[in-house]
Amino acid sequence: MxxxxxxxxxxxxxxxxxxxxxxxxxxxxxxxxxxACEQACTMCAGSMSMEGMSGSAMCMSxxxxxxxxxxxMLRPMPMNDGDMAAMMAMxxxxxxxxxxxxxxxxxxGDSASATMCAQVCRNCADACDAMMASMKPMMAx
Numbered sequence: 001m002x003x004x005x006x007x008x009x010x011x012x013x014x015x016x017x018x019x020x021x022x023x024x025x026x027x028x029x030x031x032x033x034x035x036a037c038e039q040a041c042t043m044c045a046g047s048m049s050m051e052g053m054s055g056s057a058m059c060m061s062x063x064x065x066x067x068x069x070x071x072x073m074l075r076p077m078p079m080n081d082g083d084m085a086a087m088m089a090m091x092x093x094x095x096x097x098x099x100x101x102x103x104x105x106x107x108x109g110d111s112a113s114a115t116m117c118a119q120v121c122r123n124c125a126d127a128c129d130a131m132m133a134s135m136k137p138m139m140a141x
Contacts, residue, residue: 033127044117
């Protein structure tokens with residue numbers, strides 16, 4: 001069993017309340033996408049700084065947001081409606097930040113790191129959107 005599968009298994013076992021109904025495979029995909037995005041944005045920001053390009057602040061903000069989203073999902077906890085709403089808002093904000101960063105990096109032209117970063121950011125935004133969609137049925141009306 002790999003480390004991520006072990007963490008998801010542990011989270012499934014300790015999940016209570018609405019968290020018990022979460023799609024743990026979807027959550028794992030979102031956590032992995034956030035981790036990849038954090039890494040890609042950090043590398044892209046470093047590359048931009050070395051090349052004297054602007055845009056590194058957006059990449060670093062995106063990296064920090066992805067890290068925070070990932071940590072939030074890794075906390076197995078019982079969730080009430082307020083916690084679910086906070087997680088949905090954070091997923092939405094992370095998705096929006098990733099799409100904004102992808103747009104900025106796409107505009108960088110020939111930069112290989114920016115091109116890769118843009119794709120990883122889009123993948124993360126898609127994973128956050130899918131996680132939100134999987135959580136909507138669990139939200140109280």
